[in-house]
Amino acid sequence: MAADHRDAAQDTAQALRTDVLVVGAGPAGLMLACELRLGGAEVLVLDERPGPTTESRASTLHARTMEILDSRGLLDVLGTPPCEPRGHFGGIGLDLTLPSSHPGQWKVPQRRTEEILQDRAAALGAGLRRCHRLTGLSAGTDEVTADALGPDGPVRVSARYLVGCDGEDSTVRRLVGAAFPGSDARRELLRADVSGVRTADRRFQRLPDGLAISATRDGVTRVMVHEFGRPVGRRSGAPEFAEVADTWKRVTGEDISHGVPLWINAFGDFDRQLERYRHGRVLFAGDAAHQQMPSGGQALNLGVQDAFNLGWKLAAEVRGDAPEGLLDSYHTERHAVGADVLANIRAQTRLLLGGPEIEPVRAVLAGLVALDDVRIRLAGAVSGLSVRYDPAEGGGHPLSGLRLPPAELTRTGAGSGAAIRTPELLRDGRGLLLDLGAGADGAPAWGARVERVTARPAPGSPLTAGDALLVRPDGYVAWAGRSTGDPSLRSALRRWFGEPDRTRTAPHHSTETAAER
Secondary structure (H helix, E strand, C coil): CCEECCCHHHHHCEEEEEEEEEECCCHHHHHHHHHHHHCCCCEEEECCCCCCCCCCCCCEEEHHHHHHHHHCCCHHHHCCCCEECEEEECCEEEECCCCCCCCCEEECCHHHHHHHHHHHHHHHCCEEECCCEEEEEEECCCCEEEEEEECCEEEEEEEEEEEECCCCCCHHHHHHCCCCCEECCCCEEEEEEEECCCCCCEEEEEECCEEEEEEEECCEEEEEEEECCCCCCCCCCCCCHHHHHHHHHHHHCCCCCCCEEEEEEEEECCEEECCCCEECCEEECHHHCEEECCHHHHHHHHHHHHHHHHHHHHHHHHHCCCCCCCCHHHHHHHHHHHHHHHHHHHHHHHHHHCCHHHHHHHHHHHHHHCCHHHHHHHHHHHHCCCCCCCCCCCCCCCCCCCECCCCEEEECCCCCCCEEEHHHHHCCCCEEEEECCCCCCCCCCCHHHEEEEEEEECCCCCCCCCCEEEECCCCEEEEEECCCCCHHHHHHHHHHHCCCCCCCCCCCCCCCCHHHC
16 A cells, blocks of 8 residues: 655655654553553654543543553552443443443543553653644555644654554545445434533433433533434534524423533444554554444443554564564454444444334333343443454363453462462563463463463452463453463464564663654
């Protein structure tokens, strides 16, 4: 692939060079920057905004995202945000308490999520340039050249790879000309944060003329409203508050026009996904790769988990020790997950925004959700806990392809007797060979890329004594068995970590930023 969309005026631009250029400093872009630096890659992030978002936007972190933050040691700085054990599926109440260290949904404003990830990226040495707008890029077989306009003039960045994390209206996607099939919005929700009003708390209340949602927290009332049958028009910006207030009154009968709007937006049931998440040396993650209605907070969590999957693989590619096909597995794994999430959001959209004709379907589903098997399936899809990748080797084990469950362990061998939690074993972003008593017969050493830990599980643990587990840096079990001498373990190690190299040292996380080089 080759794309060339550069402005001739960029010939006098400031020149920068980095391993990976990330466009977009939202949650997905910042998580990716953290993971790239943890893997030893130089990274520079460009973003149009002057700082983390000041808008209300996404405010829900699901269980899998909380586990990811735990595995990187970020929960202490996050503190103890409010947790709601119940979520919803298309407005139908859903108990989200699945086996996890952080079941339920955790209420964290997007600004706070971005601040935490930005601080983490900076501490690891990622470069970040705010108020920089991407204006062009040229992608060749060996590198990508990107042009941007910043406060001090034009900038040209040469990088080995570029990742578009720049949202639904991705400039990277447009410049590359990436196919983005799907459908435009046919239904729309208006949303506003308003002070100075009081409304009845409404949790997905379906009224004769539409859907109304409202809740008040810290003196601010968030209202969301959809009027059944109302067509979606083209918008050049956020709706006026008068439109929100008028629609709210038609649907609920309540007058909120005297309130003070603090934030307003509209979102529709767009349903699009890139055909390919990788275009040569240009890749995509987050909303730049998929556009969906933000039902149940799934969009932000899906994007963060995209980045967590991509980061270690792209860092290995940059270091030169990635096995063949590792980077392409990003598309294979995450495109399938994205398609599943978009499918469940399509179903939720029909349940939420469909008119009276959808009521019989809602009644049937409400009865089915009372069955535990149905609840577990839907809660797993919403929370991200049910994601399973094809492990190829060791596929018969019940944990193969799933994330390593949070569990208490007691170390044996080196550090014998010390208590440790499984998330703590993933802090440095390396692979993990967790020996729970399988024995050392023929156990392979893969240099600094895979740490070997021997331990025994605590009573009642989801892990089984005598097992051995090969865990990828993103926490997913790539192989599981009863003997570290099993030849399939070596096959799995080669598939995910390349050939053994006992002389290689752990990735070096320089604190020098790409912008300073």
